[in-house]
Amino acid sequence: MTEGHELCVGYTTWDGAYVLGALARDDRREYEEHLSGCEACRTAVGKLAGLPGLLALVDPETAFSVAAQEDPPASVPPPPERLLPTLAGQAAKRRRRGRWWTLGGSVAAAAAAVMIAVPVTATVARDAGPAIVQQVVAQGPLKPQTDTPIQATFKVSTINGQTRVDMWCQYPPAAEADDASYLWTLSLWVTRDDGVQSKLAEWTVKPGQTLTPDGTTSVSPEQLKTVEIRNMSGKVLLAAGI
Ligand SMILES: [Zn+2]
Known part of the structure; x- marks a missing residue:
């Protein structure tokens, strides 16, 4: 959650619900509009961006018992199940009751459960087969939109109800020694059919490096139009249609 920004009054607890895809359509639009002008809330959302994927690894009972207790249990019982739809449903329910501002606390507590549960579920997953259902929807190269050495x-892919974008990004070695230490800040963006753009990841890369950033969104793959890599000033360097 975000604090202290006066424009944010009323929005500070929306981040968790937004990341979990639990906001109603109109609320989502409204919040995205606020996000476009509010760095504090964008940062808050950014911090939670990887959460749905992680939450999918935790069984609901564990997460909710942790959320209820506020004290993490000493041991975490297997097996992992799909928590996200449950948690999103809970968020929607709280919303209907007018008590959904408490979601932020639950998300934080569930995140604590994730930290504990992941090593356990990783072991379980090896024995009982993968708990995550991942389906590739589209893949391919990004085409340069400007003169860039980046490939x-x-x-x-869809993964437990979320849309995930994985990126493989290579920056060739510098031609001149002077350029070898230069750091580039790049970001991964998706554009929806209706024109709404969102940043899913940001990373820095220097010549000679290969990175595999990824990001998750609650928008379904059918609604996504393009995936892009932009530089720090927002210029599109590479892009591909989905
Ligand atoms: Zn804000």
């Missing part, structure tokens, strides 16, 4: 490919 990249993307993969869009």
Whole structure:
């Protein structure tokens, strides 16, 4: 959650619900509009961006018992199940009751459960087969939109109800020694059919490095139009249609 920004009054607890895809359509639009002008809330959302994928690894009972207790249990019982739809449903329910501002606390507590549960579920997953259902929807190279040495490919997949974009991004070695230590800040963006754009990841890369950033969104793959890599000033360097 975000604090202290006066424009944020009324929005500070929306981040968790937004990341979990639990906001109603109109609320989501409204919040995205607020996000476009509010760095504090964008940061808050950014901090939670990887959460749905992690939450999917935790069984609901564990997460909710942790959320209820506020004290993490000493041991975490297997097996992992799909928590996200449950948690999103809870968020929607709280919303209907007018008490959904408490979601932020639950998300934080569930995140604590994730920290504990992941090593356990990783072991379980090896024995009982993968708990995550991942389906590749689209993949391919990104085409340069300007003169850039960067090469990249993307993969869009659905994973437990979320849309995940994986990126492979290579920056060739510098031609001149002077350039070898220069750091580039790049970001991964998706554009929806209705034109709404969102940043899913940001990373820095220097010549000679290959990175595999990824990001998750609650928007379904059918609603996504393009995936892009932009530089720090927002210029599109590479892009691909989905
Ligand atoms: Zn804000």
